[in-house]
Amino acid sequence: xxxxxxxxxxAFRHRLRSLLTILGVMVAILAFGLLRTVIDAWYSxxxxxxxxxxxxxxxxxxxxxxxxAYKEKIRAVPGVTKVCAGNWFGGIYIDExxxxxxxxxxxxxxxxxxxxxxIDDADQKAAFLRDRKGCLVGAKLAKxxxxxxxxxxxxxxxxxxxxxxxxxxxxxxxxRSTTDETQLFFHWAYLDETMRANYPxxxxxxxxxxxxxxxxxxxxxxxxxxxxxxxxSLAETLTETEKAFQMSFVSMSEAIILAIRLVSFVVxxxxxxxxxxxxxxxxxxxxxxxxxxxxxxxxxxxxxLLIAGESxxxxxxxxxxxxxxxxxxxxxxxxxxxxxxxxxxxxDQTILYGLLAGVAVGVLSGVYPAWYAARVRIAVALRKVx
Amino acid sequence: xxxxxxxxxxxxxTRRATTALTAGGMALVVFVFTATLMLAxxxxxTLVATGSPDNAVILRKSSETEVQSSVDRSSANVAATMPxxxxxxxxxxxxxxxxxVLISLTKKSGTASNVAIRxxxxxxxxxxxxxxxxxxxxxxxxxxxxMVGQSVVSKFAGVGLGQSLRFAQRDWTVVGVFDAGNTGxxxxxxxxxxxxxxxxxRQSYSVVVVKLSDASDFEAYRSVIEADPRLQAEVKRERKYxxxxxxxxxxFLKVLGISLTAIFSIGAMLGAMITMYSAVANRVGExxxxxxxxxxxxxxxLAFLAESLLLGTLGxxxxxxxxxxxSFMTFSTTNFQTFAELAFRFTLTGExxxxxxxxxxxxxxxxxxxxxxxxxxxxxVEALRSG
Numbered sequence: 054x055x056x057x058x059x060x061x062x063x064a065f066r067h068r069l070r071s072l073l074t075i076l077g078v079m080v081a082i083l084a085f086g087l088l089r090t091v092i093d094a095w096y097s098x099x100x101x102x103x104x105x106x107x108x109x110x111x112x113x114x115x116x117x118x119x120x121x122a123y124k125e126k127i128r129a130v131p132g133v134t135k136v137c138a139g140n141w142f143g144g145i146y147i148d149e150x151x152x153x154x155x156x157x158x159x160x161x162x163x164x165x166x167x168x169x170x171x172i173d174d175a176d177q178k179a180a181f182l183r184d185r186k187g188c189l190v191g192a193k194l195a196k197x198x199x200x201x202x203x204x205x206x207x208x209x210x211x212x213x214x215x216x217x218x219x220x221x222x223x224x225x226x227x228x229r230s231t232t233d234e235t236q237l238f239f240h241w242a243y244l245d246e247t248m249r250a251n252y253p254x255x256x257x258x259x260x261x262x263x264x265x266x267x268x269x270x271x272x273x274x275x276x277x278x279x280x281x282x283x284x285x286s287l288a289e290t291l292t293e294t295e296k297a298f299q300m301s302f303v304s305m306s307e308a309i310i311l312a313i314r315l316v317s318f319v320v321x322x323x324x325x326x327x328x329x330x331x332x333x334x335x336x337x338x339x340x341x342x343x344x345x346x347x348x349x350x351x352x353x354x355x356x357x358l359l360i361a362g363e364s365x366x367x368x369x370x371x372x373x374x375x376x377x378x379x380x381x382x383x384x385x386x387x388x389x390x391x392x393x394x395x396x397x398x399x400x401d402q403t404i405l406y407g408l409l410a411g412v413a414v415g416v417l418s419g420v421y422p423a424w425y426a427a428r429v430r431i432a433v434a435l436r437k438v439x
Numbered sequence: 440x441x442x443x444x445x446x447x448x449x450x451x452x453t454r455r456a457t458t459a460l461t462a463g464g465m466a467l468v469v470f471v472f473t474a475t476l477m478l479a480x481x482x483x484x485t486l487v488a489t490g491s492p493d494n495a496v497i498l499r500k501s502s503e504t505e506v507q508s509s510v511d512r513s514s515a516n517v518a519a520t521m522p523x524x525x526x527x528x529x530x531x532x533x534x535x536x537x538x539x540v541l542i543s544l545t546k547k548s549g550t551a552s553n554v555a556i557r558x559x560x561x562x563x564x565x566x567x568x569x570x571x572x573x574x575x576x577x578x579x580x581x582x583x584x585x586m587v588g589q590s591v592v593s594k595f596a597g598v599g600l601g602q603s604l605r606f607a608q609r610d611w612t613v614v615g616v617f618d619a620g621n622t623g624x625x626x627x628x629x630x631x632x633x634x635x636x637x638x639x640x641r642q643s644y645s646v647v648v649v650k651l652s653d654a655s656d657f658e659a660y661r662s663v664i665e666a667d668p669r670l671q672a673e674v675k676r677e678r679k680y681x682x683x684x685x686x687x688x689x690x691f692l693k694v695l696g697i698s699l700t701a702i703f704s705i706g707a708m709l710g711a712m713i714t715m716y717s718a719v720a721n722r723v724g725e726x727x728x729x730x731x732x733x734x735x736x737x738x739x740x741l742a743f744l745a746e747s748l749l750l751g752t753l754g755x756x757x758x759x760x761x762x763x764x765x766s767f768m769t770f771s772t773t774n775f776q777t778f779a780e781l782a783f784r785f786t787l788t789g790e791x792x793x794x795x796x797x798x799x800x801x802x803x804x805x806x807x808x809x810x811x812x813x814x815x816x817x818x819x820v821e822a823l824r825s826g
Contacts, residue, residue: 067720070713077709084702091695113606114543114553116506116778117639149503152687212507214499214671254642287608287640304550305773305780309692312770316699319467323703326464327710333456334717390694 056355060362067335071367074331078371078414079378081324082407086379087386088317089403094387094394095303095310101231101396102295104269106166109279110261110298112289115141118258119288121245126282127262132275135265137162138241144208144217146198153194154395155208155237157244158263160189166265169228177202177223185243187222191234193395195224208237213248213255235395264292321410324368329418332364336422343426344434357423364419365412372411376404442729442738447746450718451753458750461714465754465802466761468700468707473762473795474785475696478770479689481621481786486685489623490678493654494566497647497664500671504684504777505539506555511643514670518647523660525652527565533650535562538632540639541779542606544595554591555779556606557624558632558644566650569622575600575615578630583638585630586615590782594771598628607638623681626771626782648677687775704802707754711806715747719814726814727822740815747807748800755799762795763787 065071093100109127111117121138128136140157160182164170172178172189180202181187190200200206200221208217219239227234241259249256266275276292283290293301303310336343343356379399387397451458497518502508510518519534527533538558543551557563561580564570578584587598598604603612611630619625632644651657661674675683719726726739765785774781 070716073709073713073716077706077713080702080705080709084699084706087702088699113639114541116541116553143507209501211501211503214501285608301551305552305778307548307550308770308772313695316471319471320703320706323464323467323706323710326460326467327706327713330457330460330464330710331713333460334713338717338721386698 056359056362060359060366063335063339063359063363064366070331070334074328074367075371075374077327078324078368078411079375081320081327082372082375082411083378083382084320085317085410086376086399086403086407087383088313088320089406090379090383090397090399091394092310092313092317093400093403094397095306097231097233097394097396098299099296099303101169101229101233102299103169104272104294104296105266106295107264107266107272107276107279107292108261108295108298109264109290109292112280112291115261117288118260119262119290121257121259123283123288123290124259124262127264127279130275130278130282132266132268132271133264133279134267135162135166135263137166137263137265138259139163139263140241140244140260141212142208142210142217142239142244143212144210146206146208151198153197153235153237154233155239157241158238159241160238162265163238163263166263169232170225171228172223172225174223181222184220184222185240185246186219188219188237188239189223189225190221190237191395192224192226193234194237195221197235200224213244215247215251217243217247219243230398231396233395263295321414324371324410324414325417328364328368328414329421331367332360332418332422335363336360336425340426340429340434343429344431347429347431348435353427357427360423360426361416361419364422365415368411368415368418372408372414375411376407379404379407442734442742444745444749447742447749450722450746451749454718457714457717458753461710462750462753462757464710465707465751465799466757468703468802469755469758469795469799470762471696471703472700472798473759473787473791474765475692475700476791476794477762477765477785477787478783479692479696480788480791481770481783482685482689482692482781483682484786485621485781485783486623486681487678488569488621490676490681491566491568491650492676492678493651494677495649495651495657495660496675496677496680497649497670497672498675498680500673502673505537505646506541506777506779508645509641509643510536510645510647510670510672514672515644515647517667517670518664518672519649521649521660521663523649523651523653523656525650527562531561533562533565535560535566535648536632536644537563537646537648538635538639538641539645540635540641544591544598544604546594547596552595552773552780553778554595554628555626555777556585556628556630556635558635559629560632562650563629563648566648567619567624570617570619570624573616573618575613578614580631581634582631583609583611583634584614585611585628586617587613587628588617588619588625590625590769590771591628591780592616593769594780594782604628607635609638621784623684623781626780684774684776688772688781691775700798704798708802708806711747711750711802712810714750715743715807715810716813718746719743719810722814723817723822723825726817727819727825730817730819731823736815739817740811743811743814744804744807747811748803750807751799751801751803752796754802755796758799759792759795 142155204221279292383399498508515536525533541553544554603610771782
């Protein structure tokens with residue numbers, strides 16, 4: 054007990070220095086937590102994917118389409134419950150800077166396949182399903198542009214030329230915190246009919262099919278059965294689980310993720326340097342005191358423990374403050390980076406790792422000074438002071 | 440008389456462990472800072488070098504990338520036969536009607552990524568003097584032969600000379616490897632445009648790239664093409680086009696890198712501050728003596744600031760030194776705008792090195808200012824007594 058009190062007292066003897074150290078650890082833990090959250094955000098699409106959904110796309114690459122005729126053939130595959138045609142639309146709202154995901158889907162099947170898109174108002178839902186030029190937007194997206202139900206908006210097509218007018222008919226919210234609330238969905242029929250009128254060669258083409266299956270354990274089997282149907286055709290397909298599909302986007306930027314992971318380790322190294330520095334200084338300054346403690350009969354391990362305790366007090370206080378700040382900071386950072394990360398939430402794991410990092414820094418930065426103090430010879434240390 | 444620099448230097452040497460730890464922390468920050476700038480610069484240089492100043496790109500109106508664009512045959516012919524388009528020695532128009540499609544290939548690391556395949560014609564090579572055949576030979580026009588860029592060869596599996604790729608229901612033989620220097624073309628695969636269009640059942644080209652006989656004709660050329668209602672096309676300078684391609688990615692890299700270093704640098708400055716405060720605390724008596732000897736407050740302050748600046752210099756030099764080794768590495772990632780893989784180098788320029796050093800010195804000044812101020816404010820008598 055005495056030891057704990059002593060460790061606390063020591064930690065705050067040099068008030069300014071301790072404060073600076075705590076601040077340093079705080080900033081670093083904060084940075085570490087934010088970096089991990091950035092990586093989590095990257096994988097949010099993967100995390101929110103369902104095992105009950107498959108994605109069928111052109112085997113060559115996502116930029117190639119599939120014929121509409123495949124839809125019924127896929128539905129006929131045993132185990133498939135629902136099929137929804139979809140296209141990445143890639144439209145621009147007023148300016149390129151306002152990037153957000155916008156896709157064309159068959160509305161009824163989309164809502165059936167994605168129970169996590171919750172439309173609270175039944176009238177809104179019915180209105181969206183009824184209006185061919187209606188669209189469904191996420192709550193965050195609606196908030197970003199101040200859209201309300203009934204607003205008319207125009208998207209400029211980049212892949213599908215022209216100005217596309219639509220009306221906001223419904224707003225969805227996510228059933229979970231990891232659900233992306235920044236997307237816009239509109240009727241696939243609107244897209245196809247407009248293409249049929251203006252560019253007949255591009256009509257009847259589907260970017261990808263969302264496939265609902267009854268039994269997730271049969272995902273591999275069903276994928277194989279779907280792809281076998283179209284083997285050696287003009288448009289061979291590649292069917293994979295939604296998770297694998299989302300993962301393929303993540304792996305495209307694996308180099309950046311790797312860099313961020315590396316950087317988050319660098320952060321821990323920096324805190325370590327700052328904290329170790331402080332501890333080394335305290336140990337050197339207090340060499341005399343340790344000698345006195347030893348003279349009084351305290352054993353070397355006790356003295357070492359005292360120093361390690363001091364180091365832990367400093368680093369844990371800093372880590373605690375840093376962790377307390379993570380959530381508000383992530384919120385601020387998230388609104389700033391909303392173009393890139395639709396979901397930006399701090400996970401429990403991040404908090405846990407932050408805490409572990411704090412403990413690790415406390416222990417590691419205390420090791421050398423503790424060892425030094427335990428080892429120091431009384432006579433030498435006393436002479437230095439005298 | 441000012442306190443000599445060697446005094447500050449010797450102080451750092453006395454506390455070797457502390458100096459190394461503080462400078463090390465700063466070095467890590469400078470390293471990350473430099474690496475970010477090097478990455479953004481590498482990306483910029485790669486894409487700027489990809490475009491030539493006197494080439495113009497014709498895309499479908501409001502499509503932002505080649506992949507999204509389509510230009511039908513008759514429009515392509517109109518664009519290629521304008522009087523501003525240059526003619527080569529054999530009297531052929533310097534116009535490349537190209538097709539760009541993305542295919543998914545497996546990387547050596549096992550993951551898949553999109554690679555751009557460019558269907559080319561005779562003019563494609565003439566328009567891009569940066570692209571030079573390195574191994575093998577050029578693909579025969581009208582055949583299913585392809586050549587691959589050196590970044591593709593080094594990053595992807597099964598694309599070496601003599602191997603063949605299967606896509607669009609055909610086998611394509613790799614007959615050549617080309618060196619495109621530090622440009623975006625190095626991440627592409629080139630083959631015959633007409634063959635690729637048939638294989639992928641495309642009716643139209645993606646873009647037309649023309650060389651203008653005079654770069655100053657650009658505006659005239661653009662106004663004619665964009666005013667022509669048959670074409671529904673947009674004309675950009677090739678260099679501008681490639682710069683636009685990098686916007687999203689480079690903005691992302693910059694935002695991420697700058698916010699990271701901003702946070703880190705706070706940590707490093709705190710580290711420097713701790714070190715300098717303790718340097719002052721340890722030498723109160725010494726400072727008193729110096730003052731008693733007649734050194735002025737300003738000189739004491741300068742001596743401690745110099746010490747902190749030296750610390751920053753050490754950190755900055757170490758950080759920049761290690762970051763310089765990154766120049767031997769290429770970084771490869773998917774460009775958000777085109778969805779195709781793009782390899783670029785970490786590029787260190789004199790400007791970046793001076794920014795990094797400046798940043799390190801700035802950290803030194805900020806970290807050392809308050810402690811130095813405190814040292815200079817010490818009361819002579821009290822300082823001497825405490826020593």
